[in-house]
Amino acid sequence: MSVIKKAACGLAAGVSILCLGGAAAAQEPLKIGMVTTLSGPGGYLGQDIRDAFNLAVEMGGGKLGGTPVQVLVEDDALKPGQGKQIADKFMKTDKVKLLTGIVFSNVALAVVPDVLDNDGIYVSPNAGPSTLAGKECHRNYFVVSWQNDSLHESAGQNANNLGFKKAFILAPNYQAGKDALEGFKRMFKGEIVGEVFTRLDQTDFAAEMAQIRNAKPDVVFQFHPGGAGIAFLRQYQQAGLIESVPMVVPSPSMDAVTLKAVGAPALGLNVSAQWNSDFDNPASKEFVEAFTKKYNRPITYYASQGYDTALAIGAALKATGGKVDNAEAFRTAMLKADFKSVRGNFKFGRNQHPIQDWYSMRVEKDDAGNPVIRTKAKILSDVGDSYAKDCKL
Amino acid sequence: MALVLEQVLNGVQLGVMLFLLAAGLTLIFGIMGVINLAHGSLYMVGAYAAAFVAQATGSFLLAIPAGLAAAALVGMAIEYGVVRHLYARDHLDQVLATFGLILFFNQLVVLLFGRQPMFVQIPPALAGAVDLGFFSYPVYRLCIIAVGLATAGALFWLIQRTRLGMLVRAGATHRDMVQALGVDIRLLYTVVFGLGALLAGLAGLMAGPLLSVQVGMGEQILILTFVVVVIGGLGSVTGAFAGALLVGVVDTSLRAFLPGLLRGLMTGSEADALAGGVSAMGVYLLMAIVLLVRPKGLFPAHG
Known part of the structure; x- marks a missing residue:
């Protein structure tokens, strides 16, 4: 290093790290790119994922697994094309290697293959479309939330347990909606009297x-x-159906925010989910307390998933010493899932999607008379998804 | 039979909501030649203002004037502050500016109310369903139909029978002549814009208790509204009315009956997937067909 360059570095010390080599570069925070949905009707989903992820970083003192991280957040506005552009920008301009955040499956299907093709790593806090869970599974693609179908399989099982025989099923006409109806039908033993996209x-x-x-x-x-x-x-209530036909829903149809908006008419609704804010484990309690203290608003499943995603990434970073350059080493560390999930049991299956427990919940009145979602019973234990068998990893 | 009637009512209800939006949009285009993409934002403003007042005071009666006034005032402010400077400009500039307004209003709403949807209770007097003989139908939806039709009637009276309406009609076809006769065209423009915004606000405040009041709610309905305006003929209120009812009924019927029809032809899940796809395209196909037969829409305003 020449004298001039040394001097330049001296001047720049504390301001710039660009001209410093090797060891000092580790001080630069690891950039994590978060592509998520912050605007439009689905905006609160991405907001909860983002806020809970940041909460985990904050609780670690700006670090995940001991590695300083910088979370770059951009809004995909539920537009697959926009999500793809943001991911491109993150990878090319900001040199981000590790991405997360996508809420909706249609955005994920546009962004994830692109990220993987460019040797990036993607960790999903929400969307887990079936098309990426089976044959198309990938070494650098991890899903911390669930495979889409599992949500609805648990709802199907819940409907069986509750003794229902004739179901009318509805979901939006996109990948996650199709996964929803397939998943429900896979588990439900009764008759389907109507199916609407x-x-x-x-x-x-x-x-x-x-x-x-x-x-x-x-x-x-x-x-x-x-x-x-x-x-x-x-509208279900306005049509007078809520008294006559009970409803079984997966968690995305009845989260804490939906409940707050719907209020009393939601009483009696049957929900199934992998987590609820009343879970009685230390990790969950710590999360609920910290989230409530910082944001003071209802906590959704999405928030818990964002938090778990941050913890999962943290655990992997801890094992690799904060490096993501070696994707294989990161993968080995990630698959150990060496963190305390707010859901309790958690591990990755062969397609790098979760193997976890599912619970039934019911909307009931709390002591003050306000509707809350109460956990009732375990529906399924240690289940993965039905696509894992097609994954050749 | 009861199901068919019920679905027709649903279609009409969607139709009158679309009409309230399309009427303003088509008036603004017909008279000022401005394509106002921010019309959906006015719908959102009306919905939010009503929801906010309803929550703060617990009274839906107070929410109605609040929603109307907020939408009309914001509409006139937009005209005065932004759109006025664009009359002489290209449509592309107008689209760009009003698209910018969409982003502005969406972000403003996020800042003021947050991203979580707001909740408006149906006024107790209008809650519940009424028995119509064959079937029962939500009272609130019937009220929307009634208010929508009454508004349509009032609008026709306003445009066909009053002095203001005469100026509006004249402004749409002979703009320069109206100006030459000494009419303050700027004021007329502001009033028409405010009127369009008022109608959008009315639609928004009525939609509040039905749908969820949320950021971006205007864009969801704006596209359908444009379809209505194009089918009806740009600038024609009669066209907007016919187009809105047509789109409302066609859209609802396709959603309601196509799956059943297709299920007779193929297996269940394929039929449902296809029906979902076709019914989503339905109104756009309708628009294409109308444009093929009548390139200027059903009731073109300018001969």
Whole structure:
């Protein structure tokens, strides 16, 4: 190193790290790119994932697994094309190697293959489309939340357990919606008396309500994440169906935010999920306390998934000493899942999707008379997904 | 039979909501030649203002004027502050500016109310369903139909029978002549823009208790509204009315009956997937067919 260069480095010390070599570079925080949905009706989903992820970083003093991290967040606005552009920008301009954050499966299907093709690593806090879980599984693709179908398989099992025989099922017409109906049908043992694909941006379900009434099911299963779910439930109530036909839903159709918006009409709803804010394990309690203290708003499943994703990444970074350059080493560390998930049991299956437990919940009144989601029983233990067997990893 | 009637009512209800939005959009285009993409934002403003007042006071009656006033005032402010400077410009500039307004209003709503949807209770007097003989139908939806049709009637009266309406009609076809006769065209433009915004706000505040009041709710319905305006004929309120009812009924019927029809032809899940796809395309196909037969829409305003 020449004298001039030394001097330059001296001047720049503390401001710039660009001209410093090797050892000092480790001080530069690891950039994590978060592509998520922050605007539009699904905006609160991404907001919860982002806030919970950042909460985990904050609780680690700006570090994940001892590695300083910098989380870059951009809004995909639920547009696959926009998500892809952001991911491109993260990887090319910001030199990000590790990405996460996507809420919706249609965005994930546009972004994830692109990230993987460019030797990036993607860790999903939410979307787990079936098309990426089976034959198309990838060494650098991890899903911390669930495979889409599992949500609905648990709902199907829940419907069996509750003794329902005739179901009317509805979901939006996109990949996760198709996964939803497939998943429910895979587990549900009764008869399907009606099956409807709604539109992804639909908010008025009057036509569907009339169809449901006409089909006379003894249970309705519906999957409508975000604002559409609120509209669906309220119109279900307005149509006078809520008294006559009970509903079984997966967690995205009834999260804490939906519940707050819908209020009392949601009482009696049967939910199935992998986590709920009343879970009685230390990791969950710590998370709920910290989240409530910092943000003071209802905690959704999405938040728990964002938090778990951060913990999972942290555990992997700890083992690799904060490096993501060696994807294989990162993978080995990641697959150990050496962290305390807020859900309790958690491990990765062969397709790098979770193997976990599912619980049934019910919307009931708390002591103050407000509706809350209460965990009732374990529906399924240690289950992965039905696509893992097609994965050749 | 009851199901068919119920679905027709659902279609009409969607139709009158679309009409309230399309009427403003088509008036603004017909008279000022401005393509106002931010019309959906006015719908959102109306919904949020009503939801906010309803939550703060617990009264839906107070929410109605609040929603209307907020939408109309914001609409006139937009006209005064932004759109006024674009009359002489290219449509592309107008689209760009009003698209910018969409982003602005969406972000403003996020800052003011957050991203989580708001909740408006149906006024107790209108909750529940009424028995119509064959079937029962939510009272609130019937009210929307009634209010929508009444508004349509009032709008026709306003445009066909009043002095303001005469200026509006004249402005749409002979803009320069109206100006030459000494009419303050700027004021007329602001009033028309405000009127369009008022109608959008009315649609928004009525949609609140039905749908969820959320950021971006305007864009969801804006695309359908444009379809309505194009089918009806740009600038024609009659066209907007016919187009809105047509789109409402066709859209609802496709969603309601196509799966059943297709299920007779193929296996269940394939039929459902295809029906979902076709019904989503339905109104756009309708638009294409109308444009093939009548390139200027059903009721073109300018001969």
